[in-house]
Amino acid sequence: MTRQPDAPRHVVASGSEADTVVRRLARDGWVVREGFALTGSAWDVTTERLVLHGRITDRDTLQLAVLAAARGAGIVAVCDADSTMGRALIDDLSRLGTVQLGAGGPNAVPVEAGEAVAELVPEQRALLDRLAAGDTIAAAAAAEFLSLRTANRRIAEARALFGVRTTREAVLAYLRQRRTPD
Template sequence: MTRQPDAPRHVVANPGDADTVLRRLIRDGWVAREGFALPDPAWDVTGNRLVLHGRITDPESLQLAVLAAARGAGVVAICDAESTLGRALVDDLTRLGPVRQGPAPEPGTDGNAAADLVPEQRALLDRLAAGDTIAAAAAAEFLSLRTANRRIAEARALFGVRTTREAVLAYLRQRGPGQ
């Protein structure tokens, strides 16, 4: 069974940025739908390649967006990332995986995928760079081995590489010396 790539999660400041992101996603085969309520009764909608978009204006729309992302839909949310709602949205979405803020280029095109890593991914890659095994790094970060493997797979996808070794090397190059 092949694993579906993670659904995109974007938080942008204005409708123009949302349009830019949505055009790119539609070009890549995603189906865009306005609003965050999922019409599909099935819990896992990952295979549908559905991306929901709209404004986050209140806690209810925030909850709908996070629930849609948890069920496997892509999300393009228009919200000020510095507002209370925006910070809550980014925090909740980050628990599910990488979140892009703004209309940033897709992985591998901007030269700095390390900036898109979540803290768990950075910690795991730091430990792998220091010589730990994935199992040892997971235990040190209080993660299950399965979660650690998922986070590392997400990092590989962000860097556009096939192996964990390549992801660690790309991370070290982009992180820079002494960090």
């Protein structure tokens, strides 16, 4: 019996990012469908290689997306990861497995909770803490006595470690993983 690959779980900020992820998953053989409602009678849809996508606008849609993921469907959800609903979605999906924030690249490696935070150097942690507190990269660099170039390089390394494209996504991943108990 061959093991089915884990269903992809993506939370993206825009429809264009969702389109990028959906196209990539379709090329990889996933069956893509808009909306999060599963109408089939079978509980486990893992073998169908189904990916559902859409915008999370309310609690009901959020619950449908999480239920579909629990039943084995892949999810590509458009939602502001900074919002209360976005954080709830990411937390719920994280309980099922790895969640990729943003479109990422084809070579992006999703990081399991806690792994990336342990690999950060102290400079990266300090920069991410300051960015999470609202500092700009330039202000965080100055406060940590780093050149702007070094700060940008450390943050780029952190983005690669978390498997995300943007600094905002790296800060969110850092905050979420930092809270995760070992």
